[in-house]
Amino acid sequence: MALSRAKAGWVLAFLVLMWGVNWPLTKYALNFTPPLIFAGMRLLIGGLVLGLYAFPRYKTLRLKQTWHIYAISAVLNIIFFYGFQTVGLTEVPAGLFSSIVFLQPVLLGIGAWLWLGESMYGMKIAGLVLGFAGVATISIGGMTGKVSPEGVMLGLFSAISWAIGTVYMKRTSMKVDGIWMTAIPILIGGVVLTLTGTVTESWADVQWVLPFILDMLFISVFVIAMGWLAFFKLVSSGEASKVGSFTFLIPLIALFCSVLFLGESVTVNLIAGLVMIIASILLVNVKVKASKVAKI
Template sequence: MKLTSMQKKNILLLLFLVIVWGVNWPLSKIALAYAPPLLFAGIRTLIGGVLLILLALPRWKSLRFKELWPIYLVSAILSIVFYYGFQTIGLQYVPAGLFSSIVFLQPVLLGIFSWMWLGESMYALKIAGLLLGFIGVASLSVGGFTGSISGWGILLALASALSWAFGTIYMKLRSARVDTLWMTAMQITIGGLILTLSGSVTERWGDILWNGAFIADTLFISIFVIAMGWVVYFKLINEGEAGKVGSFTFLIPLISIGTSVVFLKEQITLNLVIGLLLIVCSIVLVNVKFGRSAKLSAN
């Protein structure tokens, strides 16, 4: 089957998204050695939001802030404040591997919610693929299952996954009313302001070590991971099936672990190989229809 130019473009965008969101985890781990968590989350998000506002200024008439601010606020709370906030706090209570495996229950939740509220197709192989992807992520993260496990940490990880899934569904439902670029810029900026204010109250600005490594790390995350990453994510969600796009996010922990091996000298394990195979199978099952499943979804 020959790919169209749009399909090729979307594949490249997906590759970009998976790579930059994958390297975000080890880069964030490095940056947290120089700054408190909430302030770091707020700074990187706020910078990304301001950059997007500058990019969106030529189409400022599409902002319609007085009319659309409730949508911007709800989206900011779900996709930015809750997602990053629960994530930052929860990592203090449970091992990172376990936490990330629970957070990446999100594609499974997104697939189910997209079927329930967006009318996207659902069939047995797709369900199997989503579950297989989650098992693959769990396999990647099994090394993090050691150590004390807090019930609060588990709940915060689930809350992070739910907020990400709900935020994506909310964005898809409201996409016809808003300009995608302004929606992304506003939710990130508002979320960044809330996170920065929260960090200013609970943490100390004096604890930030403004060295070259921290500044370069923060700017990379702000520009590529947050500003460009969220724009690409919501563009793909708006133009395609949310469940299918979500299935590719199963690759993010794989990229994260791979870059951690290179930059943080972590080891390659059998779990990594098993997880990779399961994730690849998952993406195939979710995105390719076979036989009877194709006929059922077409009806």
């Protein structure tokens, strides 16, 4: 069911805020835990919360007919996305890595045009490119330290998997229940990443202090469970490329939170990137008369 414009606006604002604060919160949490174990734990908790919420709708699950949809979404949107991201951040500075990952809305715009039949015209192309340029401009300050080709490739793979996964979510949204489509892939991803972390890392390295526990619970419930549910609702009820354009705001929110809570400074790059991102969102979302839409 399509969301009203007002409700979609509130859901979108919630999504951008939660996924924005996720970056500094995750950075803080990694002071107390190995990365893959943490990625697995927060996904497991988030998936269990969604599973409990979805349980009264168990008749809509229809696993015999839809299990492959959940499995494919889990691989693309959760296991590959979080796995590539977690490992890649150890190989590339965070600023550069985030700019690579947020190539996703550009790839999503192309995928939505090719596979979802969404319109593509000059202003939308310009907006998607400008948004990515804005993210890159903001992130350029983080481009210090060692940069490995492997890390860059992992960032690109993370962006590609998220873009393809989002297109797949949109294509299959009418075949599955939205809450189960969010809960099951997250649970699958949580199990896979937790087991991977258990094999490659040590649980003895986790410091079970109260700030870490509260941080992990917040991320699990608000960022993972409610955030992915909001993302699925938005993608399934509107144009995927337009929803994707607003995700350009996520690294901006992350940087503002870092300025407020981690003592990072406001830079010229941040201001310039903000202007470019706002212009990008306006260009992608502006309504164009059918007669003026370019046939590409």
